[in-house]
Amino acid sequence: MRHEYRPPQRRSRLTRRGRLALFLGTLFALGAAVLIPILHGGEVPETPRRLLIPEGQRAPQVYAAIDRELKLPPGSTKAAVATAGLALPAEAKGNPEGYLFPATYPVTSKSTPATLLTDMVRTANRKLATRAVADGGKAHGMTPYQTATLASIIEAEAEGRADMGKVARVVHNRLAKSMPLQMDSTINYALNRSTVDTKLSDTRIDSPFNTYARQGLPPTPIDSPGLEAMAAAVAPTPGDWLFFVTVKPGDTRFSATYEEHRKHVAEFNRIRAGGGSRTGQAGPAGK
Incomplete structure (x- = not known):
């Protein structure tokens, strides 16, 4: 049998460009996720800082x-x-207080004042729209804005x-009695x-927020209420109370009559006069 003559083949050698192409091709085969950090210098995603807004803060x-x-600045x-x-709801007239x-x-x-404010208002709307808060507000004939206003008083008081x-x-009972x-x-x-x-x-100050001189809720919320205050606003504890005063830390007295409330206020004043805590909170007609 005759054998066809074949000249010996030379081993091909990759050029520098060819080796680079082969290397990149291998990386693509392993997945784009491997390639991206190499091409972008190993960038690490930014770790966000945290901004805490406590309950009860004003705008x-x-x-x-x-x-x-x-x-x-x-x-x-x-x-x-x-x-x-x-x-914001139309009732707010552009004022985000309470929201x-x-x-x-x-x-x-990338954060700006506008993006942070937008997040805060979006979150407030979402909380006010939760089923328990929204349905409870409707049951009391309150709009979401009125719920936020009442909740802000609860948060402060x-x-x-x-x-x-x-x-x-106490607030609901007073509103019901005008x-x-x-x-x-x-x-x-x-x-x-x-x-x-x-x-x-x-x-005696002349202000729409003077709830001693004016009936009803104030025209706007007075702080940023949390979800617990919102829930309380639409699901108040059953009772006939019309007054309250925090005599000392951890001891808030609720009363259905002014006579009983006056006794609690007198104790509050005695404790303060004797050098006790000055953190008491007087409720309606507490002075």
Whole structure:
């Protein structure tokens, strides 16, 4: 048998460009996820910072917290409200007070006052739209905005979560009897302060937030209420109370009559005069 002559084959050698192409082809075969970090220099995703907004803060306090977190000049966040396009109810008239929901929000290099405010308002709307809160509000004939307003009073007046339902009942009972709410917290909001010392002269100020002189809820919320306060606003604890006063920390007294309430207020004043705690909160007609 004759064998056809074949010249010896030379082993092909890859050029530098060819070796690079082979290397990249192998990486593509292993998956694009392997290739991306190499091509982009091994970039690591940004770890968000955290911005905590506590329950009961007023809008100016939230604005200041955002300015500090984003290292912006004071007033930057407040100025951004007008152009942020916030999803507020018509009743709010562009004022986000009560809708800057207290929670922890992620902050990155892309965060702006508008994005953070939008997240807060979106969260508040979502909480107010939960079935329990929304259905409870409707049962009491309240709009979501009125629920937020009542919840903000509860947030400011209740010493702790355990008392929120009773404080809510006092407000509901007073509204049902067409009695002024007489809440010191709304006076404090009108005077831009936080104190337990409400004087007789304070109750005579000319302000729509003076619930000693005016009946019904104040025109806007007075702080940022949490979900517990919202829930209490629409599901108050059963009772006939019309008054309350925190005599000392952990001891809030609720009363159905003014005579009983006066006794509790007298004890509150004795404790304070004797150098006791000054953190008591006087409720309706507490002075």
